[in-house]
Amino acid sequence: MRGSGEAAPAFVLPRGATGFFRPEHGPLPETGLPAFRAALYAAARAAGGTVGGVEARAYPRSFHSASVTGGAGPSVVLCHAHHPWIAFAAQLRDWYRDEFLTPPPWSQAFVHAGFAVLAAETLTAPLSEVDTSVLSPSEWRQVRAYGIDTLGGLLFNSWD
Incomplete structure (x- = not known):
């Protein structure tokens, strides 16, 4: 139970947040590439731009990626x-720590498509402000081995 002066964690991690699969818990949920692709094209239309290359998640990456080129x-x-x-970054990398950008105005197209657009402030939050109770000992070993200390680093990774 929390004391009256303790704030609840800003973000509660669900199973599968790190991308690690534990056979005893069954398969992880999947964010399908077709849904992401459809939302990308809606976002590009809202930005008055175009969709660049779309890259499906490949092991060990925990995320799909793409680019949208608009007026900015x-x-x-x-x-x-x-x-x-959904998160935004300046450049494509295999994993992230705190290199996240503020979502552009056209990111609302992802919300309309059923995605949650994560703010840069949320993604750069220290893990001490996140409910990490769902993480297994092996996930914690990866966190320590890679020196991950932010929520975004935990979510958008390429550990193996």
């Missing part, structure tokens, strides 16, 4: 492979 230039769009979370 290109934006890298990240889509978690197991939960409908």
